[in-house]
Amino acid sequence: xxxxxxxxxxxxxxxxxxxxxxxxxxxxxxxxxxxxxxxxxxxxxxxxxxxxxxxxxxxxxxxxxxxxxxxxxxxxxxxxxxxxxxxxxxxxxxxxxxxxxxxxxxxxxxxxxxxxxxxxxxxxxxxxxxxxxxxxxxxxxxxxxxxxxxxxxxxxxxxxxxxxxxxxxx
Amino acid sequence: xxxxxxxxxxxxxxxxxxxxxxxxxxxxxxxxxxxxxxxxxxxxxxxxxxxxxxxxxxxxxxxxxxxxxxxxxxxxxxxxxxxxxxxxxxxxxxxxxxxxxxxxxxxxxxxxxxxxxxxxxxxxxxxxxxxxxxxxxxxxxxxxxxxxxxxxxxxxxxxxxxxxxxxxxxxxxxxxxxxxxxxxxxxxxxxxxxxxxxxxxxxxxxxxxxxxxxxxxxxxxxxxxxxxxxxxxxxxxxxxxxxxxxxxxxxxxxxxxxxxxxxxxxxxxxxxxxxxxxxxxxxxxxxxxxxxxxxxxxxxxxxxxxxxxxxxxxxxxxxxxxxxxxxxxxxxxxxxxxxx
Amino acid sequence: xxxxxxxxxxxxxxxxxxxxxxxxxxxxxxxxxxxxxxxxxxxxxxxxxxxxxxxxxxxxxxxxxxxxxxxxxxxxxxxxxxxxxxxxxxxxxxxxxxxxxxxxxxxxxxxxxxxxxxxxxxxxxxxxxxxxxxxxxxxxxxxxxxxxxx
Numbered sequence: 001x002x003x004x005x006x007x008x009x010x011x012x013x014x015x016x017x018x019x020x021x022x023x024x025x026x027x028x029x030x031x032x033x034x035x036x037x038x039x040x041x042x043x044x045x046x047x048x049x050x051x052x053x054x055x056x057x058x059x060x061x062x063x064x065x066x067x068x069x070x071x072x073x074x075x076x077x078x079x080x081x082x083x084x085x086x087x088x089x090x091x092x093x094x095x096x097x098x099x100x101x102x103x104x105x106x107x108x109x110x111x112x113x114x115x116x117x118x119x120x121x122x123x124x125x126x127x128x129x130x131x132x133x134x135x136x137x138x139x140x141x142x143x144x145x146x147x148x149x150x151x152x153x154x155x156x157x158x159x160x161x162x163x164x165x166x167x168x169x170x
Numbered sequence: 171x172x173x174x175x176x177x178x179x180x181x182x183x184x185x186x187x188x189x190x191x192x193x194x195x196x197x198x199x200x201x202x203x204x205x206x207x208x209x210x211x212x213x214x215x216x217x218x219x220x221x222x223x224x225x226x227x228x229x230x231x232x233x234x235x236x237x238x239x240x241x242x243x244x245x246x247x248x249x250x251x252x253x254x255x256x257x258x259x260x261x262x263x264x265x266x267x268x269x270x271x272x273x274x275x276x277x278x279x280x281x282x283x284x285x286x287x288x289x290x291x292x293x294x295x296x297x298x299x300x301x302x303x304x305x306x307x308x309x310x311x312x313x314x315x316x317x318x319x320x321x322x323x324x325x326x327x328x329x330x331x332x333x334x335x336x337x338x339x340x341x342x343x344x345x346x347x348x349x350x351x352x353x354x355x356x357x358x359x360x361x362x363x364x365x366x367x368x369x370x371x372x373x374x375x376x377x378x379x380x381x382x383x384x385x386x387x388x389x390x391x392x393x394x395x396x397x398x399x400x401x402x403x404x405x406x407x408x409x410x411x412x413x414x415x416x417x418x419x420x421x422x423x424x425x426x427x428x429x430x431x432x433x434x435x436x437x438x439x440x441x442x443x444x445x446x447x448x449x450x451x452x453x454x455x456x457x458x459x460x461x462x463x464x465x466x467x468x469x470x471x472x473x474x475x476x477x478x479x480x481x482x483x484x485x486x487x488x489x490x491x492x493x494x495x496x497x498x499x500x501x502x503x504x505x506x507x508x509x510x
Numbered sequence: 511x512x513x514x515x516x517x518x519x520x521x522x523x524x525x526x527x528x529x530x531x532x533x534x535x536x537x538x539x540x541x542x543x544x545x546x547x548x549x550x551x552x553x554x555x556x557x558x559x560x561x562x563x564x565x566x567x568x569x570x571x572x573x574x575x576x577x578x579x580x581x582x583x584x585x586x587x588x589x590x591x592x593x594x595x596x597x598x599x600x601x602x603x604x605x606x607x608x609x610x611x612x613x614x615x616x617x618x619x620x621x622x623x624x625x626x627x628x629x630x631x632x633x634x635x636x637x638x639x640x641x642x643x644x645x646x647x648x649x650x651x652x653x654x655x656x657x658x659x660x
Contacts, residue, residue, distance in 0.1 A: 028247070028309065035302065042295075046547050055291035056617055063298030064613040067328055068606040070305055074321075074595070075603050132288060132348060136621030140629055140636060147618070148636070151643040154615055158647035161607040162656040165600060179549045187556060233568045241581040242593075253561045260557035264550045284549035291620065292550065312595065313583040325602050328609040335616040342623035408584055413568035417561050481659035484605070488657040492612070493648070496641055499619065503626060503634050 006047060014040035027073045031066060038062040052132040174277070182283050183264075190263055194423045195225035201469045208473035235412035240311060243409065247310035252410070252417035255303025258296040259424035265289035266431045267351045269441045269453030281441075281453060282351065290338060290348040293432065297387070300425065301327050304406050307418070311409035319405025322395050322480060329487040330386035330393075336495035337380040340373050340502040341436045354440025358447075368439040372505070375498045377437045379491060384429040386487070388422065391472040395480050430464035431457075604656055615644055 017036035024030045038061045045054035139147050199214065199221060206213025215221040239248060266289075269281030286292060301324045308320015342348060345356040360366050370377045386393040395405075402408070407418045434440060438460050441453030478486070583590040618640070626633050651657055 032247075032302070032306075035299075043551075046544060049544055051286065051288050051544070051547070052291070052621070055288055055295045058295035059291070059298055060610075060614060060617055063295065063301070064328075064610040067301060067305075067324065068603075068610050070302070071324075071602050071606040074305075074309055075598065075600070132621050132624050136625040137628075139618075139621055140625065140633065144636065148639055148643075150618065151615075151640045154611055155643050155647040157611050158608070158644075158651055161604065161611065162651050162654045165604045165607070165656065175545075179552065183549060183553055183556065187553070233564075233571050234573075235568075236572055236574055237568070238580050240583050242583060249565075253558065256561050257554065257557045260560065261550065261554050264553040283553065284546045286546050286550075287543060309595070311583070312593070313590075314585065314596075317595065317598075321598060321602055325605045329605060332609065332612045332616060335613075336619070339616065339619045339623045342620065343626045346624055346627050348620065348624060403584065403586070412572060413565050417564065484659040485657070488608075489652070496645070496648075500634075500638065500641060503637060506626060507630060507634060 003047065007044070010040050010043045010047070014044070028070065031069045031073055034069070035062050035066050038066070049131075052135055178277070178279065179283065182279075186263060186283055187260075190260075190424070190427070191420075193427065194420055195229065197423050197427070197465055198228070198419075199224050200465070201472075204466065204469045205473050208470070229416075232413055232416040237412040237414065238409075240313065240409050242312040244310040244312070247306050248409075249414070251303050251306035251310055252414045252421070253303075254306055255300060256417050256421040256424070258299040258303075259421045259428065262293050262296050262424075262428045265292050265350065266428070267354065267435070267440065268431075268457045270355075270446070270450045272450045280351075281450075285349070285351055288348045289350045290342070290353070293350075293428070294335060294338075297425070297428070298331065300421070303418075303421065307410065308406040311406075313409050315403045315408045316406050319402045319408065322402075323389060323406055326389070326393065326395060326483060326487070327387055329484060330383040330491065333379050333487070333491035333495040334383035334387060336492070336499055337376045337383060338436065339499050340376040341369055343499075343502050343506050344369060344372065350435050350440070354435050354442065357439035358442050366439055366442065368437060368442075370437040372509075373437070373498070373502055375494065376502065377433075379495050379498060380433060380437065383491065384433060385468065385471070386483075388425045388429050388468075390426070390468050392475040392478050393483060394472075394477060395483055426465065426468060427461065430461045430468075433464055434460040601659060608651065608656065611647075615640075 014037055017033045017040060020033035021030045021037065024033060038057060042054040042057040042062070045051070045057060202224075203213040203215075203221065213221065214224045217223040217227045239245060264283045265286060267280070267282035267285065271278050271280050273279075304320050304323045304327070306320075308316045308318075308323070311317070341353060345353040347353060347356075357366070357368050365371060385391075389395075407415055410418060434457060440460075441457040443452065443456035446452045446456060585591070619637070622629070622633060622637060629636070
């Protein structure tokens with residue numbers, strides 16, 4: 001009962017903020033609405049007992065990625081969406097197939113999961129699945145290889161960002 | 171749902187919130203008095219005995235001050251900015267433990283508003299939201315000083331957030347938990363009855379890193395670049411007046427207290443001290459004393475040190491703090507292997 | 511905790527546990543640790559309402575004397591020149607980018623630090639490789655001057 005109420009509030013806020021992201025004309029307002037979406041999603045994660053993920057969602061997405069977004073928006077000094085975009089008006093036709101695909105995907109997943117709860121991987125059903133110990137164990141024993149590869153990915157990201165930003169000097 | 175649990179929470183939130191807000195007001199007074207003594211003057215001592223009613227007078231004054239919103243400001247963001255700065259600073263107190271479990275009124279009561287298993291991450295997540303208040307204030311005011319102050323401040327905060335997190339990783343290696351209660355409990359007891367088992371003795375490098383990062387995070391001297399009055403007037407809150415300015419002010423001091431509480435819990439054993447096992451209610455007393463130690467240290471630094479230059483600050487953060495913090499993590503990990 | 515971890519080690523093919531699957535609607539019962547997040551929400555609401563109430567009370571009490579000069583941006587008494595929201599240094603963008611990258615890395619270290627006492631020497635080697643690769647990137651950024659401010 002309580003759970004449904006909380007979920008409904010969070011979901012409404014999340015959808016509202018998400019709508020605000022696309023409706024706002026000023027990119028900075030969109031960015032801050034997006035932070036709201038992330039916060040609501042973090043709350044949903046916590047309700048799903050994935051507290052660790054919820055906190056990480058706030059630290060990485062809302063705290064780091066959005067800082068980058070906000071800096072870029074302020075750096076480029078974008079006030080409003082440029083009217084030059086208006087000549088690509090016909091592009092909205094493209095959004096219909098994309099949206100349809102997304103809806104079908106989501107519906108398929110929901111139906112599959114709710115109709116057959118037992119078909120979930122064994123790990124997903126454990127009560128302790130969201131806590132930080134089990135995430136640590138998964139990451140540093142079973143999925144060690146992907147973890148170490150992540151460091152190479154991060155290395156590439158460093159190199160990429162340095163090259164992108166410093167091109168004028170070389 | 172246990173109704174008594176709910177009542178307990180509401181009572182605890184009420185008490186802690188009230189104490190916290192009053193403490194903030196009196197920390198401002200403490201700072202002004204101490205700075206006065208450092209600079210060979212008296213500080214505010216007219217309102218009430220020893221100036222003790224000064225915070226009240228200041229508070230009332232703030233309510234009556236005229237408010238000016240600049241013509242070119244983005245009104246919505248301008249009004250939201252102080253709220254965004256204050257909310258994370260106040261919310262963090264929900265997970266800060268200030269004592270062990272005690273028996274009161276026939277109930278086992280934990281001396282923290284709530285206890286969650288990742289309280290350290292919750293604090294980090296909330297404090298990382300504090301940047302936006304400053305960015306918003308700087309951008310929405312449409313003032314060159316504000317914008318520069320906001321940008322500088324946010325770049326400084328995110329740079330030092332890295333070494334802050336890395337210093338915390340060192341402590342987590344020792345305690346094996348992100349729960350602040352657990353982290354404090356790991357530091358219970360003494361070595362040989364004299365030296366308390368605090369993390370500051372096993373991780374002096376981590377403690378130093380943490381302290382420097384925290385001072386930079388809270389924008390205090392010698393890292394108070396965003397409010398460098400000789401170059402930026404008042405930084406990101408140049409255009410703020412009356413209650414909105416007061417809210418930024420409260421947020422800054424709330425962040426200071428939270429940072430001191432974190433330093434206490436992570437490195438100075440939290441509420442632990444002599445006889446605290448026998449009398450658990452001594453815990454909050456020790457905890458407050460340790461926090462006061464850090465606050466006095468901040469004020470002392472402010473009265474003593476000059477300010478960094480901005481490029482020095484960034485260079486120090488990126489070329490010194492981060493490599494040392496990374497090395498500290500590996501070092502502590504190796505040390506933990508020997509100790510356990 | 512250790513008991514739980516022992517049965518968790520063979521993760522790629524976990525043993526089928528005999529425990530019944532968690533009921534979806536069992537979330538948020540009294541024994542659930544998630545309930546402990548409720549006070550954070552309560553305090554969040556109080557923390558939001560406090561500045562809102564303070565600002566509203568203040569708006570009733572204060573008086574406003576209208577003056578055109580008060581409303582202009584503060585530039586030490588001179589008339590403001592141009593708009594404040596000019597383009598600024600690309601440095602801030604690089605700093606934000608590097609912060610994002612290193613923040614992701616730090617986040618990876620937290621779960622590692624929690625279970626370090628179980629991983630022991632194995633964990634030390636893991637993190638040596640991880641941080642070692644990152645140091646390469648850090649060194650590259652340093653040499654390319656991305657960490658310089660001037």
